[in-house]
Amino acid sequence: MSVEWFSKLKEVDSLTKMRINHLKSLSDQEARLATLLQRKDQELSLVSRLQSANHSLQQELFEMEQKLKTSSEQKQRFLDRGADEEKIQGFSREISSLEDRGFGLLEEIEANTQELERLRTFLAGLEETISEINAEAQTEIGKLRAEVRNIELRVSLLLEELPSDFRNLLLKTTAKNLAHGPFTRVDNGTCFFCRFKISKIYESEIDMQQSLKTCPQCDRIFLPYGL
Numbered sequence: 001m002s003v004e005w006f007s008k009l010k011e012v013d014s015l016t017k018m019r020i021n022h023l024k025s026l027s028d029q030e031a032r033l034a035t036l037l038q039r040k041d042q043e044l045s046l047v048s049r050l051q052s053a054n055h056s057l058q059q060e061l062f063e064m065e066q067k068l069k070t071s072s073e074q075k076q077r078f079l080d081r082g083a084d085e086e087k088i089q090g091f092s093r094e095i096s097s098l099e100d101r102g103f104g105l106l107e108e109i110e111a112n113t114q115e116l117e118r119l120r121t122f123l124a125g126l127e128e129t130i131s132e133i134n135a136e137a138q139t140e141i142g143k144l145r146a147e148v149r150n151i152e153l154r155v156s157l158l159l160e161e162l163p164s165d166f167r168n169l170l171l172k173t174t175a176k177n178l179a180h181g182p183f184t185r186v187d188n189g190t191c192f193f194c195r196f197k198i199s200k201i202y203e204s205e206i207d208m209q210q211s212l213k214t215c216p217q218c219d220r221i222f223l224p225y226g227l
């Protein structure tokens with residue numbers, strides 16, 4: 001009978017590991033989506049910064065135009081009156097510097113507009129990628145969740161079927177997260193993993209009588225010979 005308990009122990013253990021892997025895949029899928037959405041947010045906030053920069057630049061350009069108009073009119077009045085050369089030159093310098101600033105603004109606006117165009121193209125592609133990956137991930141997430149539910153159901157049934165000493169020992173040993181899992185065997189009179197020396201009597205209890213025993217050194221559960 002206890003051989004059957006040992007196989008159930010092994011099954012619970014492998015299902016538990018499978019469940020952990022599925023949960024890891026689930027969070028990988030979710031992280032993949034979250035990364036893309038985060039990237040999209042970053043690009044969108046860049047778009048809105050550029051848009052508001054362009055808005056301010058256009059406002060500045062508009063004010064520049066007004067000043068340019070006023071200066072040109074004033075210069076013309078002085079010319080009409082035949083005022084002194086120095087004043088007229090002063091206006092000419094102001095007009096020229098306003099024009100330079102205007103060209104500078106136009107260049108900045110143009111550069112921002114090109115960058116906005118590039119970002120919009122990029123965002124359209126990103127949007128497409130997100131919707132493809134989302135569809136893919138949702139299918140995968142649905143499958144994984146269903147599998148996790150089945151595993152949990154199967155594990156709880158198996159645990160109910162196990163006698164309490166088997167169940168408790170497995171839960172206790174699994175909780176220790178031992179490398180290579182919770183099981184070991186007797187191998188040439190020692191524990192297969194930690195090489196702790198096992199007495200002949202202990203070995204016979206494990207392999208012949210299929211008793212539930214753990215390694216005194218590494219705490220792994222001994223599986224009897226043939227399992």
Ligand SMILES: [Zn+2]
Pocket residue numbers: 184191192193194195196215216217218219220
């Ligand atoms: Zn051991």
